[in-house]
Amino acid sequence: MDTKRKNELTEIAREIxxxxxxxxxxxxxxxxxxxxxxxxxxxxxxxxxxNIDPKNPKKPDRDRLVLSKGHCAPGLYSALAHxxxxxxxDLKTFRHTDSYLQGHPDMKHTPGVEMTSGSLGQGASTSxxxxxxxxxxxxxxxxxxxxxDGETEEGQVWEAAMFAAHYHLSxxxxxxxxxxxxxxxxxxxxMNPTPYDTKFAAFGWNVIECNAHDFDSIEAAYKAAxxxxxxxxxxxxxxxxxxxVSFMENNVAWHGAAPNDEQYEVAMHDLGER
Amino acid sequence: xxxxxxxxxxxxxALAEFGAVYDNLVVLDADLAAATKTxxxxxxFPDRFFDCGIAENxxxxxxxxxxxxxKIPFASTFAMxxxxxxxxxxxxxxxxxxxxxxxxxxxxxxxVGEDGATHQCxxxxxxxxxxxxxxxxxxxxxxxxxxxxxxxxDYVGPxxxxxxxxxxxxxxxxxxxxxxxxxxxxxxxxxVSLIATGIEVEQALLARELLANEGxxxxxxxxxxxxxxxxxxxxxxxEKCGCIVTCEEHNIIGGLGGAxxxxxxxxxxxxxxxxxxxxxxxxxxxxxxLVSYFHLDAAAIAEKAKAAVALKK
Numbered sequence: 001m002d003t004k005r006k007n008e009l010t011e012i013a014r015e016i017x018x019x020x021x022x023x024x025x026x027x028x029x030x031x032x033x034x035x036x037x038x039x040x041x042x043x044x045x046x047x048x049x050x051n052i053d054p055k056n057p058k059k060p061d062r063d064r065l066v067l068s069k070g071h072c073a074p075g076l077y078s079a080l081a082h083x084x085x086x087x088x089x090d091l092k093t094f095r096h097t098d099s100y101l102q103g104h105p106d107m108k109h110t111p112g113v114e115m116t117s118g119s120l121g122q123g124a125s126t127s128x129x130x131x132x133x134x135x136x137x138x139x140x141x142x143x144x145x146x147x148x149d150g151e152t153e154e155g156q157v158w159e160a161a162m163f164a165a166h167y168h169l170s171x172x173x174x175x176x177x178x179x180x181x182x183x184x185x186x187x188x189x190x191m192n193p194t195p196y197d198t199k200f201a202a203f204g205w206n207v208i209e210c211n212a213h214d215f216d217s218i219e220a221a222y223k224a225a226x227x228x229x230x231x232x233x234x235x236x237x238x239x240x241x242x243x244x245v246s247f248m249e250n251n252v253a254w255h256g257a258a259p260n261d262e263q264y265e266v267a268m269h270d271l272g273e274r
Numbered sequence: 275x276x277x278x279x280x281x282x283x284x285x286x287x288a289l290a291e292f293g294a295v296y297d298n299l300v301v302l303d304a305d306l307a308a309a310t311k312t313x314x315x316x317x318x319f320p321d322r323f324f325d326c327g328i329a330e331n332x333x334x335x336x337x338x339x340x341x342x343x344x345k346i347p348f349a350s351t352f353a354m355x356x357x358x359x360x361x362x363x364x365x366x367x368x369x370x371x372x373x374x375x376x377x378x379x380x381x382x383x384x385x386v387g388e389d390g391a392t393h394q395c396x397x398x399x400x401x402x403x404x405x406x407x408x409x410x411x412x413x414x415x416x417x418x419x420x421x422x423x424x425x426x427x428d429y430v431g432p433x434x435x436x437x438x439x440x441x442x443x444x445x446x447x448x449x450x451x452x453x454x455x456x457x458x459x460x461x462x463x464x465x466v467s468l469i470a471t472g473i474e475v476e477q478a479l480l481a482r483e484l485l486a487n488e489g490x491x492x493x494x495x496x497x498x499x500x501x502x503x504x505x506x507x508x509x510x511x512x513e514k515c516g517c518i519v520t521c522e523e524h525n526i527i528g529g530l531g532g533a534x535x536x537x538x539x540x541x542x543x544x545x546x547x548x549x550x551x552x553x554x555x556x557x558x559x560x561x562x563x564l565v566s567y568f569h570l571d572a573a574a575i576a577e578k579a580k581a582a583v584a585l586k587k
Contacts, residue, residue, distance in 0.1 A: 114342070115338075115339075115371070125335030126367060128336050129339020129343070130342060132339070133343035133345050134343055136321065156363075159329035160336075
């Protein structure tokens with residue numbers, strides 16, 4: 001990727017991270033850690049990869065993203081806002097009683113949200129249904145999904161994985177946000193879902209790895225996915241939970257907690273806003 | 275007298291019939307196509323039938339995904355698994371976002387028969403009733419089942435269709451106009467109203483004859499749509515007859531009986547007795563025998579009806 005574009009995307013990702021912290025701080029609630037760990041991937045998807053139009057959020061031939069790890073709604077909302085689906089200043093209404101920005105993605109109320117999610121594992125299956133419908137209609141639509149690593153402990157994810165391979169859903173690209181942490185501790189200690197590469201390969205998938213915070217790596221990964229025409233693709237995305245905010249990085253405690261006012265100031269400083 | 279037909283048979287035929295009309299109709303199953311009769315659609319339109327294998331949670335959400343990309347999906351499996359095992363998927367991916375998925379749940383109730391309790395779902399109506407925006411239809415015969423499938427296709431939103439394994443008589447002809455949310459008076463009466471659904475419509479009609487022999491005049495209602503309930507009809511029956519017996523192949527908790535009690539206790543307190551499975555699990559046996567064993571037959575309804583009449587002041 002050329003340096004100019006990389007710098008542009010880096011700045012957008014920075015702004016998306018600011019939006020995440022603004023939303024969660026304003027709500028005094030939400031999931032910053034896992035939102036920050038996917039901020040660069042979201043940037044790449046919404047600003048480079050996906051065939052979308054914020055002025056026409058329902059255009060029939062659009063690519064779709066299902067955020068199966070729905071608790072990272074702050075990340076999704078921040079990306080959608082910065083991409084132009086709704087005003088960035090509305091991020092501060094996140095989780096407020098009269099807001100259209102629900103705690104978990106709500107397709108009925110938020111422009112750009114393709115599927116309601118929050119209950120883990122279900123988005124994995126829903127994305128398979130979207131991919132299958134498009135495959136039988138022979139469209140060029142691509143379906144993108146982001147799952148959490150803790151989420152892969154849900155059996156339904158593997159039902160969906162079996163299904164996608166069985167129906168050769170090559171228009172489907174999952175990404176596992178492999179930040180290694182869940183609520184009760186590191187995934188390796190709570191319920192180890194790895195190794196991912198051999199598991200997904202055994203399930204009949206095309207397996208790709210990437211560094212979640214390197215745009216060249218993300219770009220190469222999604223390109224490799226597009227080039228596979230007979231299998232669904234999964235990108236194992238090695239990430240840092242809380243990436244970008246010093247005290248949140250790699251810290252289990254920041255899965256679902258909001259920064260107080262002092263912490264907010266530190267975060268803003270870390271993100272270059274102070 | 276025409277042969278009896280199970281509503282699941284009518285379901286399978288209806289899918290194939292309407293599959294020819296609606297080219298965006300797709301059907302999904304979970305390894306039960308022979309039993310649910312979605313196999314009939316599979317034979318006619320193999321390119322639009324998708325087996326999900328024994329993975330019902332995935333079945334439900336795959337259907338959702340397809341509905342969001344221009345398809346009208348019917349997702350089928352046994353009621354136990356559709357409403358039970360995958361309740362949360364139905365609730366969170368179909369109910370909450372109000373997605374356009376039709377659940378064709380077969381083998382509801384104890385008339386599943388020999389397979390026994392693990393497969394005899396007596397809770398599905400109760401479970402589905404608690405989902406806001408869900409429509410629940412339990413057709414009484416093959417004609418109504420076919421029309422219910424059509425109505426479900428034309429309605430935009432979630433529908434839970436409940437079909438049985440046991441053969442039932444045919445009551446309706448080709449002039450019948452099925453309407454979601456509208457019950458039908460099958461026979462008139464004034465001492466007690468038997469509000470029945472599904473296979474219990476046959477038993478209620480037989481009970482009416484038994485009661486007539488004892489000088490009790492019973493009306494019989496086919497309440498095919500349980501949610502939204504035909505409140506107007508229930509209230510009219512309560513007004514006219516003064517007492518009600520609900521009849522369903524379902525737990526007496528939370529199904530049609532629950533729905534009727536909830537309405538009447540608020541709007542017009544009326545004695546309501548419930549014929550259904552008495553908060554117990556099913557058991558293996560031939561379907562017809564189980565109908566009597568679990569006190570769902572005409573004799574049981576007639577007894578309850580007499581007790582209901584006695585409760586009137």
